[in-house]
Amino acid sequence: MGAVYFDNNASTPVLAEVCDAIGPALRGELGNASSIHQRGQAAKAALERARTQVADLIAADPAEIVFTSGGTESDNLAIFGAVGQAPPAHVVTTRIEHHAVLNACEELQRRGHEVTYVGVDRQGRVSVDAIAAALRPETALISVMSANNETGVEQPVADVALMARQAKVLFHVDAIQSAGKVPIDVGRIGCDLLSLSGHKFHAPAGVGALYVRRGVRLHAQIFGGRHERERRAGSENLPGIIGMGAAAALARGYDSTRVTALRDRLEAGVLSAVPDCGVVGEGAPRVGNTANIWFDGIEGEALVIALDLRGFCVSTGAACSSGVIEPSHVLLAMGYSKARARGCVRFSLGRRNTAEEVDALLAIVPELVAKQRRLAPRKIARTA
Amino acid sequence: MTTPTSTAAPPIAVAMSGGVDSSTVAAMLHAEGAPIVGLTMQLWDQRRLAGAPGMAPTGKGRCCSTSDVYDARAVATQLGIAYYVVNYEDRFERDVVRNFVEQYAAGRTPIPCSLCNTAVKFDQLLVTARQIGAEQVATGHYARVGFNPASGRYELRRAVDEAKDQTFFLWGLNQEQLSRARFPLGSLTKPEVRARAAALGLATANKPDSNEICFVPGNDYGAFLEAYAAEQGAPLADTSGEVVSTDGTVLARHGGVHRFTVGQRKGLGVARGEPLYVIQLDPERRQVVVGDDTALYAHELRASRSHWISGEPPGEPVRVQARIRNRHTPAPAWAEPLPGNELRVRFDEPQRAITPGQTVVLYQEDLVLGGAWIDSRTT
Numbered sequence: 001m002g003a004v005y006f007d008n009n010a011s012t013p014v015l016a017e018v019c020d021a022i023g024p025a026l027r028g029e030l031g032n033a034s035s036i037h038q039r040g041q042a043a044k045a046a047l048e049r050a051r052t053q054v055a056d057l058i059a060a061d062p063a064e065i066v067f068t069s070g071g072t073e074s075d076n077l078a079i080f081g082a083v084g085q086a087p088p089a090h091v092v093t094t095r096i097e098h099h100a101v102l103n104a105c106e107e108l109q110r111r112g113h114e115v116t117y118v119g120v121d122r123q124g125r126v127s128v129d130a131i132a133a134a135l136r137p138e139t140a141l142i143s144v145m146s147a148n149n150e151t152g153v154e155q156p157v158a159d160v161a162l163m164a165r166q167a168k169v170l171f172h173v174d175a176i177q178s179a180g181k182v183p184i185d186v187g188r189i190g191c192d193l194l195s196l197s198g199h200k201f202h203a204p205a206g207v208g209a210l211y212v213r214r215g216v217r218l219h220a221q222i223f224g225g226r227h228e229r230e231r232r233a234g235s236e237n238l239p240g241i242i243g244m245g246a247a248a249a250l251a252r253g254y255d256s257t258r259v260t261a262l263r264d265r266l267e268a269g270v271l272s273a274v275p276d277c278g279v280v281g282e283g284a285p286r287v288g289n290t291a292n293i294w295f296d297g298i299e300g301e302a303l304v305i306a307l308d309l310r311g312f313c314v315s316t317g318a319a320c321s322s323g324v325i326e327p328s329h330v331l332l333a334m335g336y337s338k339a340r341a342r343g344c345v346r347f348s349l350g351r352r353n354t355a356e357e358v359d360a361l362l363a364i365v366p367e368l369v370a371k372q373r374r375l376a377p378r379k380i381a382r383t384a
Numbered sequence: 385m386t387t388p389t390s391t392a393a394p395p396i397a398v399a400m401s402g403g404v405d406s407s408t409v410a411a412m413l414h415a416e417g418a419p420i421v422g423l424t425m426q427l428w429d430q431r432r433l434a435g436a437p438g439m440a441p442t443g444k445g446r447c448c449s450t451s452d453v454y455d456a457r458a459v460a461t462q463l464g465i466a467y468y469v470v471n472y473e474d475r476f477e478r479d480v481v482r483n484f485v486e487q488y489a490a491g492r493t494p495i496p497c498s499l500c501n502t503a504v505k506f507d508q509l510l511v512t513a514r515q516i517g518a519e520q521v522a523t524g525h526y527a528r529v530g531f532n533p534a535s536g537r538y539e540l541r542r543a544v545d546e547a548k549d550q551t552f553f554l555w556g557l558n559q560e561q562l563s564r565a566r567f568p569l570g571s572l573t574k575p576e577v578r579a580r581a582a583a584l585g586l587a588t589a590n591k592p593d594s595n596e597i598c599f600v601p602g603n604d605y606g607a608f609l610e611a612y613a614a615e616q617g618a619p620l621a622d623t624s625g626e627v628v629s630t631d632g633t634v635l636a637r638h639g640g641v642h643r644f645t646v647g648q649r650k651g652l653g654v655a656r657g658e659p660l661y662v663i664q665l666d667p668e669r670r671q672v673v674v675g676d677d678t679a680l681y682a683h684e685l686r687a688s689r690s691h692w693i694s695g696e697p698p699g700e701p702v703r704v705q706a707r708i709r710n711r712h713t714p715a716p717a718w719a720e721p722l723p724g725n726e727l728r729v730r731f732d733e734p735q736r737a738i739t740p741g742q743t744v745v746l747y748q749e750d751l752v753l754g755g756a757w758i759d760s761r762t763t
Contacts, residue, residue, distance in 0.1 A: 298515075299512075299515075301470060301471065302470075302512050302515040302516055303515075305421075305468050305470075305512075305516045306515060306516040306517055308466065308468075309395070309421065309466060309516055309517055310517075371515065372515040375511055375514050375515050376511065376515070377507075377508075377511060
C-alpha cells in the first residue's frame, strides 16, 4: 500500500476521467478560444461546454459562471468586485473564513473600508442573527463560507441569504469546501456570488470559478482582453477549465454516503481507542468527509509528521498554516484553548479512500498518540 | 521520498539549519545508508521586529529566514529524505529570547546558544524526534560524543578541529541527551566538511558560516533589546547613567548599561590617552565602570547553576582547564564545587574579561567535565 491520502480538503487527486478530458487541450488540439479559426472555435466550444458543466454542478446558468485561477482569486474577485471603488463601504464576514477571504477583507480595511468579523459558537456555527445585527446602512457585502475547510462544519448560508435579500445586501458564499461533497443549488441558497475551486473536487489546481448571479454588477479586478464577459481578462486556462468541467460533471452524480460512513468509522474508531480526545464541531452539521479531532497533551504537528512517516497524509488544519506558530484561527474562534487547538489533526477523506485504509490508520493512531503523550513535556496541559 | 516503515530501524533525526555543516551531516548519514528525517526548527519570526528603530526594515537576520529553510529543503529534496519544518517559536522565546533580554537588562552578557542547545535543540527537538519515531538527533556541531564502558557514562569531547570546536555551547547536555546525540562532524575539520559537501554536490557547499546570534540581525543586540521590549509593551528600565573610572571619577554619560559588555573598548564616549575598557556593569547604580587593560584581569570567578556531564559533581576540587569565552584558550585552574550547585574557579594565572552572564566550561584535555553560569569575578 502506498501513502494513504487523508488530506482531501487541501487538494484532491485528479481523477482519470478528468485527465482524459484534459488530454486534447494539452496535446495542442485546441487553440485560443478568442481566435477566428476552427481550432479556436473548438477551444471556445470546449470552454463553453465546461462552463455549462460547472453551472450544472450548482444549478446556475452558464452565463453566470466566471472562470478564475482558483478559489483564492474567486474569493478576491467576489469581495473586491462587489465592494469596488465605491465610497467607504462595510463588509460583514465571519472569523472562521479561509484566509483568501480574511486577508482580502484586511486589505479592504487598509483601503479605508470597514469590516465586521462575526464570531461562531462552540460548534463552529455562525448565527444569522449575529450577522443581521452586524449590518449597517452602508453594508455592501456579506461573505460566509458554506462549509469550513478545517472542521467541515456547515454554515446556515440559505438563512443568511434570505436575511441578506431582505436587507438588500449582496451575499457571497465561499463554497470551496462544499463542492463535490454536498449538492449545491445557488437558487435554493439564494446567494449572489459563490466561489468554487477545481482542485478541491478532483480537477487540477490553478482553476476556479465564481458564480455571479445574473444582474449583479461586479467590478473587474484584472484588465486586458474581453474574456469572461469582461469580468476577468486573460486567455482562458483551457486545460484547467476543461478539467474543472469534467470534474464538475463527475461530482454531480457523486454520492457521499460511502465516504461519510468511512469518516464516521474513523471518528468512532479513534474516540473508542484514544482517551482524552474529541471531534471538533461534533453535533453540528458537517460535510461528510472531514474529521477534525483534538488530542489533549500532544502537538498536532508532531502527530502529522509521525503519521506521514508511517505513510498517512493528514494535516493540522489549513495547509497554508504549516510552519505557522499561531493555532488555528478557526478553533480559537470556536473557543478552544491554544493548547487544545494545537493538538488538533484533520483527516479529510475522499472518494478514493477505502475501509482498509481507515482501519490501517486506526491500527496505529492509539499507539502513536500514547507514545507522544508519554514523551511530551508536562508543560503541555492535558486540560482544555 | 523515503518512508521509513515500522519494521525498519528507527530513523535518525537530523537538525538541518540550512547551513553547510548540518547539510553535510544529513548527506553523510544518508550515504551510510542510515534512515534519516530532516527537521528544521522555526525559532524566531524575523518579521516581528522588522522596521522597529535600529532594526532592518525587512528582517534580514540569519535565523529561520525563508532562505535558510529553502536551502535545507533543497538539500533534503536532493537527498530524497523526509523533511519537515517544526515550529518552536513559543519555546524559543520563552527559554532563550526572554532570558537574553533579562540578562542584558541586569547588566550581564548572556550566551543564548548554550541555552538553545540545552533547552530547545536537545530538549524540544529531541522530544519531537522521539515522538515521530526517531531515537537520536544528529546535528552539525563540531564536538564528539562517545560511551565510556569503564565508567558506564557518555562523554563529550572537543572536536578534532580545535578552531571550530563547539563544546563551549554544549556543556549543558546531560547523560540522556548525550546518549541520543550524534555529532558526525566532530572528527572532521571544516575544510574537510566543505570538501565533502562539494563532493556530494550539496547546494549549501559554499554557503558562508554564520557567526552572529541567529535572532539578532547584524549583531546589533542593543537595538534588538529595545525593539523587543517595546513590542512587549514593557520598555527596558532606564539604566542610563554615568561612565566612571575604577576610582569613581565620572568620565561621561551613557545611554543604558544593556548597551555594554565587559571588555568592550569602543563606544564608551570617553576620550583619553590610553585605551579604556569596560570593567564592570552596575545596573543598580546605573554605572559603567571603565579602566585600563590590567583592571580587566582576575584570578577567580564564582558561578552558579553548575552542570556536570557525568551526572554528579566531584567530591573535591578538581584540576581543570577552564574556558570563559568561546575563543578563549582553556586556562589551568582549580574548580571547586560549592553547595547549592555553585562553583568556584581559581585560575593559575589571572584571566582577562571574566564576564557575568557568560559561562565557564571545564575541560580535562579534550574531555568536557561540565560548566556553570558566571556570576562574578574576584581578584
